[in-house]
Amino acid sequence: MEARTVLPGLAALGTLGLLGMATPAAARQDCVGRDTGVRLTVEVGRLKSETGEVTVTIYPSDPSxxxxxxxxxxxxxxxxxxPTTEACFNLPKADIYAVAVYHDANGNHxxxxxxxxxxxxxxxxxxxAPSRFGVPSFDSARINVKSGDNTIRVRMRYGK
Incomplete structure (x- = not known):
């Protein structure tokens, strides 16, 4: 009899997870990096197609x-x-970072x-950050990431 009262409770917990009411830790499983409480979501917009993949790279505060x-x-x-792809990162600490993205349409990395x-x-x-005559400077691409959840938007650019 006890098993019947416990099992419905477990089923209800599983249903909550399926409905998107999971614990905060479960909601962040798609983020790369060790969970430190500093998260950065990068929304990459203006993709021309859904072929291949989008590579998102985070650089630390060292401009070199x-x-x-x-x-x-x-x-x-x-x-x-x-038209939008999203990537999530757990960062080591609140700090200055820079982000570079590219649409690897042919998937060759x-x-x-x-x-x-x-x-x-x-x-x-x-x-x-502008890149009209070469790569941008770190200073033009730098972002300030604070503790908690942070979101930035990056606009994809394609050549003519």
Whole structure:
């Protein structure tokens, strides 16, 4: 008889989870990185297609590491979802960071360029940092991430 009274209670807990009323920890399982209470959600907008994936890279507050080989703090590749794709990161601490994204439409895990070095895939940076004559500076892409939940929007840019 006791099993019958306990099991309906367990079933109700499972139903709450299915209805989206899960615990806060369960709601953040899609974030990459160790949970420190500092989360950054990157919403990448203006994707032209749902082919391939979107690569989102987080850089730490050291300007010399921005866009440098092995300079990243965290990277996440997520399936492209037009017109907006979302990625979530647990960051080590509240601090200054910069974000770079690209639409890896062919899924080769490389940011493709043409023969003269111009991007052939979509790209973008935090603060929509300008990149008209080369890569933007860390200062133009820097964002201040505070404790708790933070969200930024990055607009994807495509070449002509």
């Amino acid at each position: 590491r921005f866009l440098a080989p092995r300079g990243k703090l965290l990277r996440l590749r997520v399936p492209a979802s037009a 490389d940011f493709d360029r043409n023969a003269v070095g111009l991007p052939t895939e979509g790209y973008g940076f935090s603060n929509d």
